[in-house]
Amino acid sequence: MAKLDKRRKGVFGPPMGKKYLIFIDDVNMPALEQFGAQPPVELLRQFMDHKKWYDLKDTSGIKLVDIQVITAMGPPGGGRNAVTSRFLRHFNIFSINSFSDETMVRIFSIMVAFYLKNNEFPPEYFTIGSQTVTATMDVYKQAMENLLPTPAKSHYTFNLRDFSRVIQGCLLVKSKSLENKRTMIRLFVHEVFRVFYDRLVDDKDRAWFYQLMTKILKDHFNEAFNMVFDHLKQGSK
Template sequence: VSRCGMIYMEPASLGWRPVFTSWLNILPATLTENHKKLIVELFERFIDPCIAYLRKGGLKELSPTSDSNLVRSLMNILDCLFDKFHDAKKFASYVTKEVFTWIEGMFLFALIWSIGITGDTNSRAKFDLFLRKIIAAGINDEEKRDFGLLDAVPPPPKPYTALLPENLTIYHYKFISELSEEEANREKPADAEEGNQYWEPWSYQLYNVPPIPKDTFFNEIIVETLDTVRFTSLLDMLITHQKSVLVVGPTGTGKSAYIIEYLLRKCDKAVYKPIFINFSAQTSASQTQDIIMSKLDKRRKGVYGPPVGQKCVVFVDDLNMPQVEQYGAQPPVELLRQWLDHGNWYDRKDQSRIGLIDMQLICAMGPPGGGRNAVTARFLRHFNTLGINEFDDKVLTTIFTKIMEWHISAKNFNDQFKLVIPMIVQATLNVYKAALASLLPTPAKSHYIFNLRDFSRVIQGISLSDPESCPDPAAMKRNWIHEILRVFYDRLIDDEDRKCIY
């Protein structure tokens, strides 16, 4: 206890329940005590085992998270999904039994995309098995050690009605309470993955995607995949409900590209005004404040924001790049934290308070390490963390095959070249994976760092060719060899490594 009467409590001893109890009191007024009782049961049954498994079950997170932040993220997603319950007239028309099923499904969806989304690819596969086991039967005393749990998880009091389909992982489905007319009438292809009444595969949104326009620049191409569809839907849901979002993933997975594409082309431009900031090791707090303030209007004395009727979305890329100062803080991050904590910062000339309204924050960063610093948990607690993992071979092949097909048709190559596309993409993938496996960075070879951008550079180099410079498929293959040597081989510094590639 301090001298001024404040009692300090460790977050671990406080737990997530006080935050949850406060949140229960601000749920839509239409939800009755029975609905709240179901929500409490779901939280009590799922949260502790899932967080314990995340911490002790051998799962690896892309960025460190705190328990209360994960639960807060889950509640943020539920806030977005509970939007439909605010209208009392509409709520009265719903079937009572259906509402309970919807709450179950919404909770599971929010659980998957808050607590279940922070891990890497292997961790997600483990979490998928774990969550399905809890939903179906619970975990007994014999099994709890295998999952790193201290307590067993009892079976559900009664079987859940919004059960996830078994065919694919939990990350392949989105929860649907009601289908719009357009979605209900949408034709599903014969080879489409099956969902059920409440869960629809994300892949449905990939059908009928328009081809890449011929006049697009290479660095503006975004090939729609399962990851882009999921990510854009979640981003849209959180941004439109004024929730802060943090996107974490390795270099070259398209974090910035997806966010910029969403802010510039997919969100409502009449409402959302984006501000883009790239952090580097040299970024200072005053630079950050000046960039943001230069884009804002003065609403009234001491209050700034976007033009009336608009909302400002600040996108900060490479959030964890600023250098750590002597006291262990990152000044630009601390400035943003002050804005999120208190809704204001101060004029550096006369120290007057500057209030900030109608603004929200999206950040992207790579996992800490290799020049990137760990960001303080006091700042990260404000965000819903979305993890983006490296793509698997199937997704990489799909992306670069579509880009090569775009190149062949845009430059009017003849049909012979279409046979070369799978060879070039597969060969590039093999070289890329071999470089990752055998050419590892050491103190003497610190520049041996390969990522998806290197794969992209090879394909980009080939896409500069035209029918005059590549009259036949053999010429395109020679071009491919040149690009591989340029991107991978020229980085190597001794003959032994060069033999690996050659």
């Protein structure tokens, strides 16, 4: 209300000549109550139907004008619920398809190859670069499939930005910093843990992710996790 101007008694809106856009993300995340309704969504529907809120002090009506609502939601499942048609009827609905695996691998492989070539990396690192992209794809898909958002873990939402952050982090390395190919593999693991692992909130998920990374290193780099990080063992030089 502090951002709205009073037009006349009981009517509020943005400054004259302007409109407010309200963006609501994950609109289908509220948990269902006993009878299947989602109270936050029903409050929004009430506003969309009647353009009105109610003052909590005296329950007088507050009419809001020149306001448009934009929302975003993912497909139902994993803590996301289907919202009612009574709410959806107020919106024009746009659906965006995900990139195919082949498209994503091609896009990021070109980015990695371009960086390695322009920074004069030795030829043997080009293979590690392409393996990094396919390994990141595997981690991304496994996280999307197994680390589903719930009301207690609503931040378990992974998208193309997370994929990009891993690759961009790996491309911060300079050729003079490389000791051997394991340096790039360690950097890849570090970036994956930074982007994905650091968002996990319980030990079961963390243990699952550690086992996943052990398998990823074996499948994509033909390396054992313990050997790649052997230098971190206590007493090692």
